[in-house]
Amino acid sequence: MAKIKAEYIWIDGHKPTSKLRSKTKVINGPVASLDDVPEWGFDGSSTMQAAGHDSDRALHPVAYYPDPIRGGDNILVMNEVRYPDGKTHESNKRAGLVALAEKHAAEEAWYGIEQEYTFFQGRSPLGWPDGGYPAPQGPFYCGVGADEVFGRDIVEDHMEACIRAGIEISGVNAEVMPGQWEFQVGPLGPLEVADQLWVARYLLYRIAEDYGVNASIHPKPVKGDWNGAGAHTNFSTKSMREDGGYKIIEEACEKLGKRHEEHIAVYGAHNEERLTGLHETCSIHEYRYGVSDRGASVRIPLATAKDNKGYLEDRRPSANMDPYEVAGILLDTICS
Numbered sequence: 199m200a201k202i203k204a205e206y207i208w209i210d211g212h213k214p215t216s217k218l219r220s221k222t223k224v225i226n227g228p229v230a231s232l233d234d235v236p237e238w239g240f241d242g243s244s245t246m247q248a249a250g251h252d253s254d255r256a257l258h259p260v261a262y263y264p265d266p267i268r269g270g271d272n273i274l275v276m277n278e279v280r281y282p283d284g285k286t287h288e289s290n291k292r293a294g295l296v297a298l299a300e301k302h303a304a305e306e307a308w309y310g311i312e313q314e315y316t317f318f319q320g321r322s323p324l325g326w327p328d329g330g331y332p333a334p335q336g337p338f339y340c341g342v343g344a345d346e347v348f349g350r351d352i353v354e355d356h357m358e359a360c361i362r363a364g365i366e367i368s369g370v371n372a373e374v375m376p377g378q379w380e381f382q383v384g385p386l387g388p389l390e391v392a393d394q395l396w397v398a399r400y401l402l403y404r405i406a407e408d409y410g411v412n413a414s415i416h417p418k419p420v421k422g423d424w425n426g427a428g429a430h431t432n433f434s435t436k437s438m439r440e441d442g443g444y445k446i447i448e449e450a451c452e453k454l455g456k457r458h459e460e461h462i463a464v465y466g467a468h469n470e471e472r473l474t475g476l477h478e479t480c481s482i483h484e485y486r487y488g489v490s491d492r493g494a495s496v497r498i499p500l501a502t503a504k505d506n507k508g509y510l511e512d513r514r515p516s517a518n519m520d521p522y523e524v525a526g527i528l529l530d531t532i533c534s
Contacts, residue, residue, distance in 0.1 A: 201226065204274075205221075206221055207219070207276050207277060207400050208220070209520075211288075215467050223236075229273055235259040237257060240254075241253050247287060247289055263276075263363040263364050263397060264363055291523050292393075302529050307434070308439075309385065309387070309432065310385045311524075313399070314380045314415075314429065317348065318412050318414055324377040335374050335376070338374060339373060341372050347372045349409075368384060375420065378425070378427065383398055391521060417467075418468060428517055429518075430512065432512075433512060434508065438507065438508065441506065451498070464524065465515045468516070473516075479493070489502075495512070496511065496513065496514075
Protein backbone atom coordinates (compact mmCIF):
# COMPACT_ATOMS: atom_id res chain seq x y z
CA MET A 199 0.00 0.00 0.00
CA ALA A 200 1.26 3.44 -0.89
CA LYS A 201 1.82 5.83 2.01
CA ILE A 202 0.15 9.24 1.80
CA LYS A 203 0.33 12.37 3.94
CA ALA A 204 -2.94 13.55 5.50
CA GLU A 205 -2.85 17.10 6.89
CA TYR A 206 -5.35 17.17 9.77
CA ILE A 207 -6.82 20.67 10.20
CA TRP A 208 -8.86 21.80 13.20
CA ILE A 209 -10.06 24.91 15.02
CA ASP A 210 -8.64 25.55 18.48
CA GLY A 211 -10.16 27.01 21.66
CA HIS A 212 -8.38 30.37 21.49
CA LYS A 213 -10.52 33.32 22.61
CA PRO A 214 -11.97 35.67 21.52
CA THR A 215 -11.02 34.41 18.03
CA SER A 216 -10.24 30.77 17.28
CA LYS A 217 -7.07 29.90 15.39
CA LEU A 218 -6.36 27.11 12.92
CA ARG A 219 -4.07 24.22 13.84
CA SER A 220 -2.76 21.37 11.72
CA LYS A 221 -0.48 18.34 11.86
CA THR A 222 0.45 15.53 9.49
CA LYS A 223 -0.44 11.84 9.75
CA VAL A 224 1.10 9.31 7.36
CA ILE A 225 -1.57 6.76 6.43
CA ASN A 226 -2.10 3.99 3.91
CA GLY A 227 -3.60 5.32 0.69
CA PRO A 228 -5.24 6.01 -1.55
CA VAL A 229 -8.30 7.42 0.26
CA ALA A 230 -11.58 6.62 -1.51
CA SER A 231 -14.01 7.90 1.14
CA LEU A 232 -14.17 9.53 4.58
CA ASP A 233 -14.29 6.00 6.07
CA ASP A 234 -10.65 5.58 4.99
CA VAL A 235 -9.55 8.58 7.11
CA PRO A 236 -8.96 7.52 10.73
CA GLU A 237 -9.80 9.55 13.82
CA TRP A 238 -6.74 10.99 15.53
CA GLY A 239 -5.87 12.66 18.82
CA PHE A 240 -4.01 15.75 20.01
CA ASP A 241 -2.91 17.57 23.14
CA GLY A 242 -5.85 19.81 23.99
CA SER A 243 -3.94 21.50 26.82
CA SER A 244 -1.76 23.20 24.17
CA THR A 245 -4.74 24.50 22.17
CA MET A 246 -6.91 25.85 25.03
CA GLN A 247 -9.23 22.86 24.69
CA ALA A 248 -8.23 20.85 27.77
CA ALA A 249 -6.50 20.96 31.15
CA GLY A 250 -3.11 19.28 31.55
CA HIS A 251 -4.42 16.47 33.78
CA ASP A 252 -7.00 15.42 31.13
CA SER A 253 -5.49 16.59 27.87
CA ASP A 254 -6.43 14.07 25.17
CA ARG A 255 -8.89 15.37 22.60
CA ALA A 256 -10.14 13.68 19.41
CA LEU A 257 -10.01 14.83 15.79
CA HIS A 258 -13.09 13.56 13.96
CA PRO A 259 -12.74 13.87 10.15
CA VAL A 260 -15.74 15.55 8.47
CA ALA A 261 -14.40 16.38 4.99
CA TYR A 262 -11.24 15.84 2.94
CA TYR A 263 -9.75 17.50 -0.13
CA PRO A 264 -6.80 16.86 -2.48
CA ASP A 265 -3.70 18.55 -1.01
CA PRO A 266 -2.65 21.11 -3.65
CA ILE A 267 0.64 21.86 -1.85
CA ARG A 268 2.00 18.33 -1.52
CA GLY A 269 0.23 16.98 -4.61
CA GLY A 270 -0.08 13.29 -5.47
CA ASP A 271 -2.66 11.35 -3.45
CA ASN A 272 -1.99 13.46 -0.33
CA ILE A 273 -5.03 15.06 1.33
CA LEU A 274 -6.21 17.88 3.58
CA VAL A 275 -8.61 16.70 6.30
CA MET A 276 -11.09 19.04 8.02
CA ASN A 277 -11.99 17.89 11.53
CA GLU A 278 -14.43 18.48 14.35
CA VAL A 279 -12.97 18.50 17.87
CA ARG A 280 -14.54 15.98 20.24
CA TYR A 281 -13.91 14.42 23.63
CA PRO A 282 -12.40 10.90 23.63
CA ASP A 283 -15.89 9.46 24.26
CA GLY A 284 -17.23 11.13 21.10
CA LYS A 285 -19.07 14.02 22.78
CA THR A 286 -18.89 17.40 21.04
CA HIS A 287 -16.28 19.79 22.48
CA GLU A 288 -17.50 23.26 23.53
CA SER A 289 -15.20 24.93 21.00
CA ASN A 290 -16.74 22.87 18.18
CA LYS A 291 -19.32 25.16 16.52
CA ARG A 292 -19.82 22.85 13.54
CA ALA A 293 -22.00 20.38 15.46
CA GLY A 294 -24.69 23.04 16.01
CA LEU A 295 -24.73 23.86 12.29
CA VAL A 296 -25.18 20.16 11.42
CA ALA A 297 -28.44 20.12 13.41
CA LEU A 298 -29.72 23.38 11.85
CA ALA A 299 -28.78 22.26 8.33
CA GLU A 300 -30.79 19.05 8.80
CA LYS A 301 -33.75 20.92 10.31
CA HIS A 302 -33.97 23.41 7.42
CA ALA A 303 -32.77 21.17 4.57
CA ALA A 304 -35.98 21.74 2.59
CA GLU A 305 -35.17 25.47 2.31
CA GLU A 306 -32.10 24.68 0.12
CA ALA A 307 -30.10 27.58 1.59
CA TRP A 308 -27.13 28.84 -0.41
CA TYR A 309 -24.27 30.98 0.91
CA GLY A 310 -21.51 32.98 -0.70
CA ILE A 311 -18.87 34.34 1.69
CA GLU A 312 -16.54 37.22 0.77
CA GLN A 313 -13.39 36.78 2.88
CA GLU A 314 -11.33 39.95 3.22
CA TYR A 315 -7.81 39.79 4.68
CA THR A 316 -4.65 41.86 4.95
CA PHE A 317 -1.08 40.77 4.21
CA PHE A 318 1.51 41.80 6.79
CA GLN A 319 5.28 41.66 6.61
CA GLY A 320 6.49 42.18 10.14
CA ARG A 321 4.43 44.94 11.75
CA SER A 322 3.39 46.72 8.54
CA PRO A 323 0.84 45.82 5.87
CA LEU A 324 2.58 44.45 2.78
CA GLY A 325 3.75 47.25 0.48
CA TRP A 326 3.49 50.03 3.10
CA PRO A 327 6.56 52.22 3.63
CA ASP A 328 8.53 51.47 6.83
CA GLY A 329 6.95 53.31 9.75
CA GLY A 330 4.80 55.41 7.40
CA TYR A 331 1.64 55.40 5.35
CA PRO A 332 0.92 55.00 1.64
CA ALA A 333 -1.22 57.44 -0.34
CA PRO A 334 -4.83 57.69 0.94
CA GLN A 335 -7.08 54.81 -0.12
CA GLY A 336 -8.85 55.25 -3.42
CA PRO A 337 -6.76 53.82 -6.28
CA PHE A 338 -6.09 50.43 -4.67
CA TYR A 339 -9.48 48.68 -4.97
CA CYS A 340 -9.23 46.27 -7.92
CA GLY A 341 -6.03 48.14 -8.77
CA VAL A 342 -3.29 47.14 -11.17
CA GLY A 343 0.39 48.06 -11.17
CA ALA A 344 3.27 47.67 -8.71
CA ASP A 345 2.48 51.03 -7.06
CA GLU A 346 -1.09 49.97 -6.25
CA VAL A 347 -1.20 46.24 -5.50
CA PHE A 348 1.02 44.16 -3.26
CA GLY A 349 1.08 40.38 -2.88
CA ARG A 350 -0.55 39.35 -6.14
CA ASP A 351 1.81 36.37 -6.52
CA ILE A 352 0.53 34.94 -3.21
CA VAL A 353 -3.09 35.61 -4.23
CA GLU A 354 -2.62 33.80 -7.56
CA ASP A 355 -0.96 30.81 -5.85
CA HIS A 356 -3.77 30.69 -3.29
CA MET A 357 -6.52 30.83 -5.93
CA GLU A 358 -4.85 28.04 -7.94
CA ALA A 359 -4.44 25.92 -4.79
CA CYS A 360 -8.12 26.34 -3.88
CA ILE A 361 -9.18 25.25 -7.37
CA ARG A 362 -6.91 22.18 -7.21
CA ALA A 363 -8.28 21.31 -3.77
CA GLY A 364 -11.85 21.39 -5.08
CA ILE A 365 -12.77 24.50 -3.06
CA GLU A 366 -15.68 26.36 -4.66
CA ILE A 367 -13.68 29.60 -4.89
CA SER A 368 -15.57 32.03 -7.13
CA GLY A 369 -13.19 34.99 -7.41
CA VAL A 370 -10.51 37.27 -5.95
CA ASN A 371 -9.86 41.01 -5.98
CA ALA A 372 -7.58 43.64 -4.47
CA GLU A 373 -9.38 45.59 -1.74
CA VAL A 374 -9.69 49.26 -0.77
CA MET A 375 -6.67 49.36 1.58
CA PRO A 376 -3.24 48.60 0.05
CA GLY A 377 -2.06 45.11 1.06
CA GLN A 378 -5.69 44.02 1.51
CA TRP A 379 -7.41 41.39 -0.66
CA GLU A 380 -10.56 39.33 -0.84
CA PHE A 381 -11.56 35.89 -2.06
CA GLN A 382 -15.08 34.51 -2.35
CA VAL A 383 -16.33 30.98 -1.64
CA GLY A 384 -19.73 29.75 -2.82
CA PRO A 385 -22.54 29.46 -3.63
CA LEU A 386 -22.74 26.37 -1.42
CA GLY A 387 -24.90 24.86 1.29
CA PRO A 388 -24.26 25.74 4.96
CA LEU A 389 -21.85 22.96 5.94
CA GLU A 390 -19.98 22.98 2.64
CA VAL A 391 -19.41 26.75 2.63
CA ALA A 392 -18.17 26.77 6.24
CA ASP A 393 -15.87 23.74 5.86
CA GLN A 394 -14.45 25.12 2.62
CA LEU A 395 -13.92 28.64 4.00
CA TRP A 396 -11.85 27.23 6.88
CA VAL A 397 -9.78 25.11 4.48
CA ALA A 398 -9.32 28.11 2.15
CA ARG A 399 -8.08 30.13 5.16
CA TYR A 400 -5.66 27.32 5.99
CA LEU A 401 -4.30 27.35 2.42
CA LEU A 402 -3.96 31.15 2.52
CA TYR A 403 -1.89 31.07 5.73
CA ARG A 404 0.17 28.10 4.55
CA ILE A 405 1.01 29.57 1.12
CA ALA A 406 1.76 33.06 2.51
CA GLU A 407 4.14 31.34 4.97
CA ASP A 408 6.35 30.32 2.01
CA TYR A 409 6.67 34.02 1.10
CA GLY A 410 7.54 35.12 4.65
CA VAL A 411 4.20 36.97 4.84
CA ASN A 412 1.27 36.49 7.20
CA ALA A 413 -2.39 37.04 6.37
CA SER A 414 -4.46 38.77 9.06
CA ILE A 415 -8.25 38.53 9.34
CA HIS A 416 -8.48 41.17 12.10
CA PRO A 417 -11.52 43.38 11.33
CA LYS A 418 -9.55 46.63 11.75
CA PRO A 419 -5.94 45.81 10.92
CA VAL A 420 -4.90 49.48 10.71
CA LYS A 421 -6.50 52.14 12.91
CA GLY A 422 -7.64 55.41 11.41
CA ASP A 423 -9.02 56.36 7.99
CA TRP A 424 -8.66 52.91 6.43
CA ASN A 425 -11.25 50.31 5.51
CA GLY A 426 -11.71 47.43 7.91
CA ALA A 427 -11.95 43.79 6.86
CA GLY A 428 -15.26 41.97 6.69
CA ALA A 429 -16.72 38.67 5.57
CA HIS A 430 -19.89 39.78 3.81
CA THR A 431 -22.23 36.80 3.73
CA ASN A 432 -24.63 36.38 0.82
CA PHE A 433 -27.68 34.25 1.56
CA SER A 434 -30.69 32.87 -0.29
CA THR A 435 -33.26 30.12 0.02
CA LYS A 436 -34.99 28.25 -2.81
CA SER A 437 -38.12 30.45 -2.42
CA MET A 438 -36.00 33.66 -2.58
CA ARG A 439 -34.49 32.48 -5.86
CA GLU A 440 -37.88 31.76 -7.44
CA ASP A 441 -40.14 34.33 -9.16
CA GLY A 442 -41.59 36.77 -6.62
CA GLY A 443 -38.87 35.89 -4.11
CA TYR A 444 -38.18 39.57 -3.42
CA LYS A 445 -41.06 39.70 -0.92
CA ILE A 446 -39.48 36.81 1.03
CA ILE A 447 -36.11 38.61 0.97
CA GLU A 448 -37.74 41.72 2.49
CA GLU A 449 -39.36 39.55 5.17
CA ALA A 450 -35.94 38.02 5.89
CA CYS A 451 -34.39 41.49 6.26
CA GLU A 452 -37.09 42.41 8.79
CA LYS A 453 -36.43 39.20 10.76
CA LEU A 454 -32.68 39.93 10.82
CA GLY A 455 -33.34 43.34 12.37
CA LYS A 456 -35.28 41.80 15.25
CA ARG A 457 -32.22 39.74 16.33
CA HIS A 458 -29.50 42.29 15.51
CA GLU A 459 -27.71 42.03 18.89
CA GLU A 460 -27.72 38.22 18.80
CA HIS A 461 -26.15 38.26 15.36
CA ILE A 462 -23.51 40.83 16.31
CA ALA A 463 -22.56 38.60 19.28
CA VAL A 464 -21.39 35.85 16.88
CA TYR A 465 -20.23 38.02 13.97
CA GLY A 466 -16.62 38.29 15.16
CA ALA A 467 -14.52 39.87 17.91
CA HIS A 468 -13.44 43.53 17.70
CA ASN A 469 -16.17 44.15 15.12
CA GLU A 470 -17.06 47.44 16.85
CA GLU A 471 -13.72 48.82 15.55
CA ARG A 472 -14.93 48.16 11.99
CA LEU A 473 -18.70 48.83 12.16
CA THR A 474 -18.47 52.56 12.84
CA GLY A 475 -20.86 53.90 10.19
CA LEU A 476 -17.86 54.98 8.10
CA HIS A 477 -15.85 53.11 5.43
CA GLU A 478 -18.85 51.39 3.81
CA THR A 479 -20.34 50.11 7.07
CA CYS A 480 -23.45 50.69 9.15
CA SER A 481 -22.89 51.45 12.85
CA ILE A 482 -22.85 48.37 15.09
CA HIS A 483 -25.56 50.10 17.20
CA GLU A 484 -27.95 50.46 14.24
CA TYR A 485 -29.71 48.07 11.87
CA ARG A 486 -31.04 48.95 8.47
CA TYR A 487 -31.36 47.37 5.04
CA GLY A 488 -31.64 48.84 1.57
CA VAL A 489 -31.25 48.22 -2.14
CA SER A 490 -27.69 48.77 -3.41
CA ASP A 491 -26.76 50.44 -0.07
CA ARG A 492 -23.20 49.60 1.02
CA GLY A 493 -23.71 51.69 4.14
CA ALA A 494 -26.54 49.41 5.30
CA SER A 495 -26.33 46.41 7.65
CA VAL A 496 -27.92 44.27 4.94
CA ARG A 497 -27.72 45.15 1.25
CA ILE A 498 -30.21 43.91 -1.33
CA PRO A 499 -28.32 43.83 -4.64
CA LEU A 500 -29.74 45.98 -7.44
CA ALA A 501 -30.08 42.92 -9.70
CA THR A 502 -32.22 41.21 -7.02
CA ALA A 503 -34.59 44.19 -6.87
CA LYS A 504 -34.80 44.32 -10.68
CA ASP A 505 -35.37 40.57 -11.09
CA ASN A 506 -37.83 40.42 -8.15
CA LYS A 507 -35.81 37.43 -6.83
CA GLY A 508 -32.27 36.55 -5.76
CA TYR A 509 -30.33 36.96 -2.53
CA LEU A 510 -29.41 39.34 0.29
CA GLU A 511 -25.94 40.37 1.52
CA ASP A 512 -25.36 40.59 5.29
CA ARG A 513 -22.51 43.11 5.56
CA ARG A 514 -22.10 42.84 9.35
CA PRO A 515 -19.87 39.74 9.79
CA SER A 516 -16.23 40.61 10.37
CA ALA A 517 -13.30 38.96 8.58
CA ASN A 518 -12.49 36.86 11.67
CA MET A 519 -15.99 35.40 12.09
CA ASP A 520 -16.56 31.66 12.44
CA PRO A 521 -18.55 30.60 9.34
CA TYR A 522 -20.19 27.73 11.27
CA GLU A 523 -21.77 30.25 13.65
CA VAL A 524 -22.68 32.82 10.97
CA ALA A 525 -24.23 30.21 8.64
CA GLY A 526 -26.16 28.78 11.58
CA ILE A 527 -27.68 31.97 12.94
CA LEU A 528 -28.68 33.19 9.45
CA LEU A 529 -30.46 29.88 8.84
CA ASP A 530 -32.12 29.96 12.25
CA THR A 531 -33.29 33.60 12.06
CA ILE A 532 -34.51 33.58 8.48
CA CYS A 533 -35.99 30.08 8.24
CA SER A 534 -37.54 29.64 11.69
